[in-house]
Amino acid sequence: MRAAVLEEFGASLALREVADAVAGPGEVLIAPRACGLCGTDLKICGGLIPGLELPRIPGHEVAGEVVADAEEFSAGERVAVYPLESCGRCPPCRRGDTEVCERAVRIGFERDGGLAELLAVKAENLLPFGPSLEFEQAAVTMDAILSSYRALRIRAGVGPGDRVLIVGAGGLGLHGVQAACAVGARVAVVDPLESHRERALELGAELALAPDEVEAGALAPFAGEEGGVDVALEVSGSPEGFRTAAGALAPGGLVVVSGYRPGTDYGVDSMRLALDQLRIEGNRGGNLEHARAALAAVERGEIVPLIDHVAPFEAVDEVLDELRAGNVLGRVAIRLDA
Numbered sequence: 001m002r003a004a005v006l007e008e009f010g011a012s013l014a015l016r017e018v019a020d021a022v023a024g025p026g027e028v029l030i031a032p033r034a035c036g037l038c039g040t041d042l043k044i045c046g047g048l049i050p051g052l053e054l055p056r057i058p059g060h061e062v063a064g065e066v067v068a069d070a071e072e073f074s075a076g077e078r079v080a081v082y083p084l085e086s087c088g089r090c091p092p093c094r095r096g097d098t099e100v101c102e103r104a105v106r107i108g109f110e111r112d113g114g115l116a117e118l119l120a121v122k123a124e125n126l127l128p129f130g131p132s133l134e135f136e137q138a139a140v141t142m143d144a145i146l147s148s149y150r151a152l153r154i155r156a157g158v159g160p161g162d163r164v165l166i167v168g169a170g171g172l173g174l175h176g177v178q179a180a181c182a183v184g185a186r187v188a189v190v191d192p193l194e195s196h197r198e199r200a201l202e203l204g205a206e207l208a209l210a211p212d213e214v215e216a217g218a219l220a221p222f223a224g225e226e227g228g229v230d231v232a233l234e235v236s237g238s239p240e241g242f243r244t245a246a247g248a249l250a251p252g253g254l255v256v257v258s259g260y261r262p263g264t265d266y267g268v269d270s271m272r273l274a275l276d277q278l279r280i281e282g283n284r285g286g287n288l289e290h291a292r293a294a295l296a297a298v299e300r301g302e303i304v305p306l307i308d309h310v311a312p313f314e315a316v317d318e319v320l321d322e323l324r325a326g327n328v329l330g331r332v333a334i335r336l337d338a
């Protein structure tokens with residue numbers, strides 16, 4: 001089969017013939033049709049994720065077709081791939097937080113991923129979807145949408161009339177805008193880029209501010225009588241972004257931290273934390289059931305995956321260069337059958 005292989009950290013991917021993937025016990029062989037690429041792939045290719053062994057086929061945002069009848073799946077069935085195979089035995093796994101399992105094996109990380117003509121996946125990790133979705137939409141849902149959907153709809157339990165502030169209106173933030181608006185929440189965003197702010201307004205945010213406008217008090221009318229928002233989602237990964245998110249909360253409010261940069265310290269005023277009973281929660285993707293729920297929300301049209309463009313398999317290295325240059329809004333997907 002043809003695959004994009006990482007043979008050396010820091011080198012480009014080599015498109016070459018490798019041995020066909022083979023389904024092991026309990027696994028199903030699929031033909032990936034689309035594979036999303038994101039900043040995490042840059043970290044993988046650059047050797048910034050500890051413990052990865054080479055050669056490796058990257059690609060953790062995958063959707064495709066089942067190759068032949070296997071387990072409960074039939075040939076030709078359209079499936080998205082939940083990329084995490086957790087151990088099922090450690091304390092986080094036993095309480096359902098499989099996304100933080102330290103022994104998890106991830107497709108496109110510790111085992112070969114979707115930038116290949118064939119991929120073997122555990123049957124329970126396959127999520128079927130209908131013909132209303134394109135393969136690339138289902139593929140990017142497994143990462144770019146799952147994280148914001150889980151943070152806002154499940155962790156924060158956002159509902160009608162809740163005031164939600166999203167700090168950072170890139171891919172994660174803009175999917176978050178849609179996830180919150182779909183349940184009748186009121187949404188404001190903060191982002192330094194005008195193009196991001198405009199996109200947020202088109203997708204249903206009622207207010208889009210630059211960071212200096214927030215400093216000048218422009219969020220106050222949105223915050224209303226309680227003097228703050230119910231929920232803030234921080235996806236910028238910066239200390240300023242966190243201060244904006246935590247500073248905007250009403251008493252008892254929740255800030256969900258989904259963006260990060262390794263080693264970055266977020267100072268927080270302990271008096272506000274204690275006296276206003278603020279809550280801070282981290283969010284790392286989601287488990288298999290969260291992925292199933294996110295895919296269902298996308299199928300219902302509540303969240304439209306933001307795909308910058310679709311590129312053929314041969315262009316995989318150019319796409320990684322575009323991501324490195326940072327001039328992509330939303331995801332880029334590789335179509336493996338293009």
Ligand SMILES: [Zn+2]
Pocket residue numbers: 037038039040041060061143144
């Ligand atoms: Zn990703």
Ligand SMILES: [Zn+2]
Pocket residue numbers: 086087088089090091092093098101102103104
């Ligand atoms: Zn585990």
